[in-house]
Amino acid sequence: MPSQTGPSQGGPSRTRPTLSRAEVAHLARLARITLTDAELDRLVPQLDVILAAVARVGEVAAADIPPTSHALPLTNVLRPDVVRPSLPAAAALGGAPAVEDGRFRVPRILDDAEAADG
Amino acid sequence: MTDSYEDVLTRFEPVIGLETHVELATASKLFCGCATAFGAEPNTQVCPTCLGLPGSLPVTNRAAIEYTMRIGLALHCTVASWCRFARKNYFYPDMPKDFQISQYDEPLCIEGYLDVEVGSDEGARTVRVPIERVHLEEDTGKSLHVGGATGRIAGATHSLVDYNRAGIPLVEIVTKPVEGAGAEVAKAYVTELRDLLRGLGVSDVRMEQGSLRCDVNVSLRRPGEPYGTRTETKNLNSLRSVERSVRFEVERQAALLEAGVRIVQETRHFEESSGSTASGRSKEEAQDYRYFPEPDLVPLAPAPDWVAEIRSSLPEPPSAARRRLAAEHGFSGLDMAQMGGAGVLDLVAATVAAGAPAAEARSWWLSYLAQQANERGTDPAELPITPAQLAEVIGLVGAGTLTNKLARSVVDGVLAGEGEPAEVIAGRGLAVVSDDGALGAAVDAAIAGAPDVAEKVRAGKVAAAGALVGAVMKATRGQADAARVRELVMAKLSPAE
Ligand SMILES: [Zn+2]
Numbered sequence: 001m002p003s004q005t006g007p008s009q010g011g012p013s014r015t016r017p018t019l020s021r022a023e024v025a026h027l028a029r030l031a032r033i034t035l036t037d038a039e040l041d042r043l044v045p046q047l048d049v050i051l052a053a054v055a056r057v058g059e060v061a062a063a064d065i066p067p068t069s070h071a072l073p074l075t076n077v078l079r080p081d082v083v084r085p086s087l088p089a090a091a092a093l094g095g096a097p098a099v100e101d102g103r104f105r106v107p108r109i110l111d112d113a114e115a116a117d118g
Numbered sequence: 119m120t121d122s123y124e125d126v127l128t129r130f131e132p133v134i135g136l137e138t139h140v141e142l143a144t145a146s147k148l149f150c151g152c153a154t155a156f157g158a159e160p161n162t163q164v165c166p167t168c169l170g171l172p173g174s175l176p177v178t179n180r181a182a183i184e185y186t187m188r189i190g191l192a193l194h195c196t197v198a199s200w201c202r203f204a205r206k207n208y209f210y211p212d213m214p215k216d217f218q219i220s221q222y223d224e225p226l227c228i229e230g231y232l233d234v235e236v237g238s239d240e241g242a243r244t245v246r247v248p249i250e251r252v253h254l255e256e257d258t259g260k261s262l263h264v265g266g267a268t269g270r271i272a273g274a275t276h277s278l279v280d281y282n283r284a285g286i287p288l289v290e291i292v293t294k295p296v297e298g299a300g301a302e303v304a305k306a307y308v309t310e311l312r313d314l315l316r317g318l319g320v321s322d323v324r325m326e327q328g329s330l331r332c333d334v335n336v337s338l339r340r341p342g343e344p345y346g347t348r349t350e351t352k353n354l355n356s357l358r359s360v361e362r363s364v365r366f367e368v369e370r371q372a373a374l375l376e377a378g379v380r381i382v383q384e385t386r387h388f389e390e391s392s393g394s395t396a397s398g399r400s401k402e403e404a405q406d407y408r409y410f411p412e413p414d415l416v417p418l419a420p421a422p423d424w425v426a427e428i429r430s431s432l433p434e435p436p437s438a439a440r441r442r443l444a445a446e447h448g449f450s451g452l453d454m455a456q457m458g459g460a461g462v463l464d465l466v467a468a469t470v471a472a473g474a475p476a477a478e479a480r481s482w483w484l485s486y487l488a489q490q491a492n493e494r495g496t497d498p499a500e501l502p503i504t505p506a507q508l509a510e511v512i513g514l515v516g517a518g519t520l521t522n523k524l525a526r527s528v529v530d531g532v533l534a535g536e537g538e539p540a541e542v543i544a545g546r547g548l549a550v551v552s553d554d555g556a557l558g559a560a561v562d563a564a565i566a567g568a569p570d571v572a573e574k575v576r577a578g579k580v581a582a583a584g585a586l587v588g589a590v591m592k593a594t595r596g597q598a599d600a601a602r603v604r605e606l607v608m609a610k611l612s613p614a615e
Contacts, residue, residue: 026406027408030207030406030408032209069202069410069411069413069417070411070413070416070417072416074416075200075416075417075418075419076416076418076419076420077177077178077415077416078177078178078179078180078183079151079177079178079179079180080180080181081144081145081146081179081180081181081182082145082146082151083145083146083151083152083153084146084150084151084152084165085151086152086153086162086163086164086165087164087165087166087169088162089159089160089161089162092161092162092164092165092169092281093161095171100264100278101160101278102159102160102161102280103160103161103262103278103279103280104161104211104214104278104279104280104281105276105277105278105279106211106261106276106277106278106279107276107277108265108274108275108276108277109210109211109261109263109271109274109277110271110272110274
């Protein structure tokens, strides 16, 4: 996966990141997206093109331009520790597919193999 | 056959590492204005932000940042001049957003230490526990697993989630590996950290309510060898569990290593009932959280004067308070080690601060109350009696209103939830009959009831007075001070009269 830019990383000499087919498959699995072989065939080169386009921005940055993760030149945007009204429980739960005992009801978390371990 | 913990330590050196999670006692959550009160009805302290609804944006709570800096500075850490929150991505229903806002490679506080004292036969020994980082993140929701055995996730048919806790500010304090440290150091560290955090006023540090919880890494090595493979025992929620789980892991790993079996790096769970740990999920491959800087929050850059202001507001650390306690009240190194080992040092200090003589405070916490805590399987600090209440009882003994025996009964009453000491005394009818007039009448009656005994005492047979004292104690239903009764008996029957 592409490395994160941070104040201690990056710079103009950075090499263009690439994604292997295995990395794309891994990321898809982590994102719970099922990709067929045909889809991987199509998406791996496409993602590579996108990464190459983004990498061109990095080429523009000279040594005097620090990498950034935010467009806003702000720090310390903070609020006072004051309680504000929450949603009524009915509203909070209103959009949930299933509710039980005032709680969000979710499908079982571990699959059989994991359950055998846990 | 497993060797005892002490045997293992003669052949292996344990290395431990601790990750402690502390829920901050802010009024509102980390990134939204929802309340943080414990015990509210499920899903009544939630809003679009902490439910991760589309269009909501987080705004950071200033108090949570200040509390984190307080903790870091009290642990001798450096506060970062610039850092960011990061997104930790994972699919698990305890976070409705499918990510947790945390800190990754840019924690707010780094590189500190905490000195802890461990009791031994030779007195207290100080161990410096190096702190790697102190960072801030949001807590997760609480899941109830339904349909399986005893609420376990394994075998559950479905789960129910309450997001009241999701978004409460949670500080994670991570130590570096502590070499040559075992169960005692683990327990002493968590105890010291808890007392420090309580003194800082940043958390209510209630382990039984989960506002302080611990993960402990343990590995073993033979002297001079590199670190062994470690296991991590998760979610320990009492000091006893911290200590017992480390002891168990040390013994378990030693037995495996002696048998030539490799230790598997894994997460384990502590089973309170058996005092043992059991393997959790071994699928470590899932640990790919794809952290990236949180795009919805701008960086933090605490100015030096803000940091200095927080530093100057820090209270005296518990270790310094203890040194003062030892010096002021003449406690020996052994006294201090005993009190430290029993986890009552701060309680003794607080009892003395509430006006009790140091020796009495020490003796109550070290004997009667330590015993009560032990019988309940809890920590002395978790007993439902405050240092101020105990100081009041001790004061009443000093004033002659209570005997030691009655005082224990008053303490029992407070522990049983019968109210303040005065209410227990009234409710149980426990006040000593200390009024000399009333006692004098009882003494006169006893003498009149046993003229032959009185005559022997008058003749100089002092030992015979015991029968008269006994009669008075019986007449006052044990609520008189026996020493005072004896004085009155002897005064009335002295040959000089
Ligand atoms: Zn909220």
